[in-house]
Amino acid sequence: MSTPTPFQAYPTLNLLSSELQDLVRRNGRQVQAPPGTVLFDLGSSCTGFLLVLAGVVEVSRPHVDGRSILLYRLEAGDTCVLTLNCLFGEVAYEARAVVRDPVLAVQLPKGVFHRLVDESPEFRHTMLALLTRRLTRVVRLLEATAFVSVQQRLAGELLARGPVVPATHQELAAAVGSVREVVSRQLATWAHAGWVATDRGRVTVLDPGALEQVLEPLGGP
Structure with a gap:
């Protein structure tokens, strides 16, 4: 499968004037x-x-105690809300973005981005709408981290990404806002019960029904 062009991965660019498309x-x-x-x-x-x-980027918020929480992942066609925040607000980043799978991307200079926003109402509306939607999801994630147990967050993560989850215990800990030791203990418990199987860099869900029962207090995955 060939890699899409920026205009294929980001259809909003096709709404730009021919002059702005050439600028891109x-x-x-x-x-x-x-x-x-x-x-x-x-x-x-x-x-x-x-x-x-192409590829996958993980954006997380690290803490001084070594923990981190995965805020979101970026794949082809996705827009980083923190980049929008920095560009619109002229502020520094409040998180870390690390490549998980090899990334191919195109970067537009800051001045070009601002010109697109200034001269294209369609582009400006799309960027602001994306900013709003992504910020809403981040707020919901922070609420879940505050009020949902690690056990439930881990079960939800495995069910959402399973049945085979290519991730280390450290990566899963970052995804659910915990530490590796806690996640490893929980996975060992579930492995002993036959709910999951753990290998190096991979977790396989064997009994999704059991994990769904963990989520029942939340109303499902």
Whole structure:
């Protein structure tokens, strides 16, 4: 399967005037990043608007005690709400973005992004709508982290990504806002009960019904 162009992955770009579309083509810089690459970190400034064409980026908020919470993942066609926040508000990043699967992207300079926003009502409306929707999901995630148990968050994560979840215990801990030791103990308990099987860098859901029962107080996955 071929990698989409920016105009295929981000249909909103097709609504730009021919002049602005040419501006995107002339100024877009290709970005290739292997797994583990930090695309931005806490306190760093925003250098441009990233159009993800392939791969996966995980955006998380680390804590001084070593824990971190996964805020969201970016795949082809996704827009990073924290980048929008930085571009619109001229503020520094409040999270860390790390490449999980090899990324191919195109980055537009900050000045080009602002020109698209200023001159295209359709582009501006789309960006603001994306900002609103993603921020709503982040708020819901923070509510879940505050009021839902680690056991329930982990069960939900496995059911959402299963039956085979290619993730280390550390990555799962970041996804549910916990620490590796807690997640490892819970997975060991479930493995002993026959609900999951754990291998290096992978968890396989064997009994989804049992995990769904863990979620019953929440009304399901």
